[in-house]
Amino acid sequence: MTDTTEPRAAPEAIEYAPAPESRAVARLQSSYGLFIDGAFREPIDGTVFKTVSPSSEEVLAEVVQAGPRDVDAAVTAARAAFDGPWGSMPGRQRAKYLFRIARLIQERSRELAVVETLDNGKPIRESRDVDIPLAAAHFFYYAGWADKLEHAGFGARPKPLGVAAQVIPWNFPLLMAAWKLAPALATGNTCVLKPAETTPLSALVLADILQQAELPDGVVNVLTGDGSTGASLVAHDDVDKVAFTGSTDVGRRIAEMVAGTSKRLTLELGGKAANIVFADAALDQAVEGIVNGIFFNQGHVCCAGSRLLVEESVASTVVDMLKRRLATLRLGDPMDKNTDIGAINSAEQLGRIVALADAGVDEGAERWSPACVLPEKGWWFPPTVFTDVSPSHRIAREEIFGPVLSVLTFRTPDEAVEKANNTTYGLSAGVWTEKGSRILAMAERLRAGVVWANTFNRFDPASPFGGFKESGFGREGGRHGLEAYLDV
Amino acid sequence: MSEPRLEVKKTYKLFIAGAFPRSESGRSYVVESHDGRFLANVAWASRKDVREAVVAARAALSKWSAATAYNRGQVLYRVAELLEDRRDQFVAAVRDAEGATQRSASAQVAASIDLWVWYAGWTDKVAQVAGSSNPVAGPYFNFSVPEPTGVVGIVAPTDSSLLGLVAVVAPVVATANTVIVVADERRPLPAVTLTEVLATSDVPGGVVNLLTGPVDELAPVLAAHRDVDGLDLAGAPGEAAGALEAAGATNIKRVARPAPVGFDWSKDPGTSRLLRFVETKTVWHPIGI
Numbered sequence: 001m002t003d004t005t006e007p008r009a010a011p012e013a014i015e016y017a018p019a020p021e022s023r024a025v026a027r028l029q030s031s032y033g034l035f036i037d038g039a040f041r042e043p044i045d046g047t048v049f050k051t052v053s054p055s056s057e058e059v060l061a062e063v064v065q066a067g068p069r070d071v072d073a074a075v076t077a078a079r080a081a082f083d084g085p086w087g088s089m090p091g092r093q094r095a096k097y098l099f100r101i102a103r104l105i106q107e108r109s110r111e112l113a114v115v116e117t118l119d120n121g122k123p124i125r126e127s128r129d130v131d132i133p134l135a136a137a138h139f140f141y142y143a144g145w146a147d148k149l150e151h152a153g154f155g156a157r158p159k160p161l162g163v164a165a166q167v168i169p170w171n172f173p174l175l176m177a178a179w180k181l182a183p184a185l186a187t188g189n190t191c192v193l194k195p196a197e198t199t200p201l202s203a204l205v206l207a208d209i210l211q212q213a214e215l216p217d218g219v220v221n222v223l224t225g226d227g228s229t230g231a232s233l234v235a236h237d238d239v240d241k242v243a244f245t246g247s248t249d250v251g252r253r254i255a256e257m258v259a260g261t262s263k264r265l266t267l268e269l270g271g272k273a274a275n276i277v278f279a280d281a282a283l284d285q286a287v288e289g290i291v292n293g294i295f296f297n298q299g300h301v302c303c304a305g306s307r308l309l310v311e312e313s314v315a316s317t318v319v320d321m322l323k324r325r326l327a328t329l330r331l332g333d334p335m336d337k338n339t340d341i342g343a344i345n346s347a348e349q350l351g352r353i354v355a356l357a358d359a360g361v362d363e364g365a366e367r368w369s370p371a372c373v374l375p376e377k378g379w380w381f382p383p384t385v386f387t388d389v390s391p392s393h394r395i396a397r398e399e400i401f402g403p404v405l406s407v408l409t410f411r412t413p414d415e416a417v418e419k420a421n422n423t424t425y426g427l428s429a430g431v432w433t434e435k436g437s438r439i440l441a442m443a444e445r446l447r448a449g450v451v452w453a454n455t456f457n458r459f460d461p462a463s464p465f466g467g468f469k470e471s472g473f474g475r476e477g478g479r480h481g482l483e484a485y486l487d488v
Numbered sequence: 489m490s491e492p493r494l495e496v497k498k499t500y501k502l503f504i505a506g507a508f509p510r511s512e513s514g515r516s517y518v519v520e521s522h523d524g525r526f527l528a529n530v531a532w533a534s535r536k537d538v539r540e541a542v543v544a545a546r547a548a549l550s551k552w553s554a555a556t557a558y559n560r561g562q563v564l565y566r567v568a569e570l571l572e573d574r575r576d577q578f579v580a581a582v583r584d585a586e587g588a589t590q591r592s593a594s595a596q597v598a599a600s601i602d603l604w605v606w607y608a609g610w611t612d613k614v615a616q617v618a619g620s621s622n623p624v625a626g627p628y629f630n631f632s633v634p635e636p637t638g639v640v641g642i643v644a645p646t647d648s649s650l651l652g653l654v655a656v657v658a659p660v661v662a663t664a665n666t667v668i669v670v671a672d673e674r675r676p677l678p679a680v681t682l683t684e685v686l687a688t689s690d691v692p693g694g695v696v697n698l699l700t701g702p703v704d705e706l707a708p709v710l711a712a713h714r715d716v717d718g719l720d721l722a723g724a725p726g727e728a729a730g731a732l733e734a735a736g737a738t739n740i741k742r743v744a745r746p747a748p749v750g751f752d753w754s755k756d757p758g759t760s761r762l763l764r765f766v767e768t769k770t771v772w773h774p775i776g777i
Contacts, residue, residue, distance in 0.1 A: 252737050255733075255737035256734045256737045257738075259730050259733035260729065260730020261730075262735065268741065439773065443771045449769060450769070450772070451770070451772070452772045453773040458626070458772050460626070462627055463622045463772070464620075464631075465766065469739075469740070475768050478622055
């Protein structure tokens, strides 16, 4: 912890009594099988590994590292379901299954929130208020599309692709599963879902929900495991569609693997979003937006506002306000309902964040973090702000995927656009100003798939999400999200 | 008595940034008609010419994508007007290249002209068809609009020297992208002549750039170029297409795979090519007093 001088006296920290959520509602099993063809199964050639809580390092459960023959079994089951009941089912029937799933997620939302927080390390407040409700909303939204596809603008009788291989990240485990499964199922595909190595549990609870929903066997299969499981899934010959959310490096390798095949591909990759604050912005609101933009979910967000571009005339004011606000954030037990900043998801990710933050110092940027005590067990990183950052610094160019903000300044709107677009990524951007015409002009010129004006990190199933440039291609959410799973 | 007039022959050059340079390499190759007659020594573009063309396409992008959709429609319609004006010339060029009958060549040229008209009319409608206002569950105005992918490399079809070319180029520039086209290697002359129409049709320099030369030499450079955002492999040979797509992964290029062999370029194009190289941008803004 590097505490430096406060710009102004921080407000007296308010003492809160701990308000821990009960972990009993998670009903965790000591071990989980693979979910293939409608049932939990022992692996054929897989092995077993442990998933741990990033906030305490305790073992939560044993899960399977699926092997190539397990992958083959899952794809075979998905193919049979596509050629069988699911492929010929009327859309209105598929819709009802999706509505059921949405309701079951709502019914089991507290359990899911606790599982998510235990396995991922994110604050319970976020899994309870954001991840789980949005996952249910996503199924609810796409349920309604299943019997209306002929009205979606993709031709009179749009056809599904077949078997979809879906590989998802660890930052929003259940929500990413919903983003992948809901549109794929609505359009009549069958799925093999591979959750991230470090966060397999909520996808396994979801598999239990699919059983409760009586979804036909094989329509959704869940394979736990690491990158090698994902690679054999993507490479499987009987897969028609690959959808991946994760890092740009892995996305690039997947694009190379899929090249020359008939597999369709959509990618949702990394980001290095600029959050642009003009001098005329409502600064109190902007500061809240900056905090939400980079410290939501410990910065483990591909669209995080990791580069603050602030107009030079208000830069020191904004940085002072930001530091005062950060001093009030509460870092600690993710299961405590008062917690703002939870644990870093894995030791490996913490290592990456530490290395990049150290590079920031080495390259001459000024590092600051509020006074806060890091728990002894688990993986933690304090909210961190770098000032005196130049666009060539690694912390201004590379995705950190952690609670680290780089502050840069600009003098003119042109310079702001130039700096914001000066990145290989193009996932999201933020603009803060009270001038409407400037918002629209900036939104037009920013090369990013999502532009938040006077807000940040908002998500909705009706709102298309996805990147420009090396942040990937294809959209998830909204009518646009159907296209990724239709033969168009 | 005057002597029989000696015809003045045209030099077929590259089209880069609105100008007609020879290849910087000084190389050329022989293009013959369908029945083996010498037609021309065509510029044999080099990898440096590819890079120059990418620079030109990138430079032209901001102005072309900032032009109003109405303005782009006017420009594309102007292309159709000038093509109509030079119809006979294109019919002759297609006949020379492909050995088509007069009737077939005329139909192809007519269809090419009509395709420019079709896409001219799309420029100011595509955002209404592909965009949306999205009913999010909160006090936000949320809308999505299609924007150009950026600089797109195109490997032109090899089975249709004019119509196939127009069918892949017009939709991509209609949505405000800029392009670098590798022409059909064996039958590039209708494509080169088309660039002369583009140069006089108010299409800003650099919006369309055309390279002639060996596809197996030029396409890999285009596919691996990090300042190219999209790749249309319409005419790429099947065995090479996978390697080109893999090279495109370097910077996550959007890739359109080769058109099926024997594809009928005269059929109703629908919107699939029009929407192939667009990026959906979604903007959120709070609603409040």
